[in-house]
Amino acid sequence: MNYASLLKEYKSLLTGYWITDLANTSAFLMSEYPRINWVGFYLLEGQKLFLGPFQGKPACTEIAVGRGVCGKSVQSQQVMVVDDVHTFPDHITCDVNSRSEMVIPLFKNQEMIGVLDIDSPEVARFDLESQNFFKAVTEALLERQNARPSGVHFS
Numbered sequence: 001m002n003y004a005s006l007l008k009e010y011k012s013l014l015t016g017y018w019i020t021d022l023a024n025t026s027a028f029l030m031s032e033y034p035r036i037n038w039v040g041f042y043l044l045e046g047q048k049l050f051l052g053p054f055q056g057k058p059a060c061t062e063i064a065v066g067r068g069v070c071g072k073s074v075q076s077q078q079v080m081v082v083d084d085v086h087t088f089p090d091h092i093t094c095d096v097n098s099r100s101e102m103v104i105p106l107f108k109n110q111e112m113i114g115v116l117d118i119d120s121p122e123v124a125r126f127d128l129e130s131q132n133f134f135k136a137v138t139e140a141l142l143e144r145q146n147a148r149p150s151g152v153h154f155s
């Protein structure tokens with residue numbers, strides 16, 4: 001897997017428009033990243049995550065902070081990697097085919113604004129290399145928004 005060239009290709013898609021970039025990030029990852037069945041964003045509003053742009057089966061629309069893998073990532077402000085969602089007691093099932101999951105928190109100037117969530121139908125799909133890749137994707141996404149003179153496109 002050539003992560004460097006994938007990241008380069010991804011960066012060339014970014015526009016600085018928030019929703020545009022969230023939508024294309026999901027589409028890019030779903031089409032280019034192998035062996036995943038759901039990828040997308042949950043955006044934080046108060047104490048709840050709301051479903052944002054994504055690719056995959058329709059998913060749950062709201063997740064409270066602290067609930068599920070996504071809510072736990074927000075609460076802990078940490079990347080979450082779940083090798084087998086069947087063994088994670090508070091996992092929220094959106095697609096029954098999902099077996100492993102990675103959640104990357106998104107920070108805007110140190111403030112938590114949401115998460116990138118990736119599901120795979122394979123157990124233990126995500127290793128440290130993939131974690132670093134998805135982190136680099138979110139960093140590029142957020143840097144591109146910050147590079148715009150106006151913040152109006154950022155929720």
Ligand code: SME
Pocket residue numbers: 038059060063067068069070071090091092093094095098101117119
């Ligand atoms: N499994 C997630 C919910 C979102 S779906 O996977 C798209 C969770 O437990 O937070």
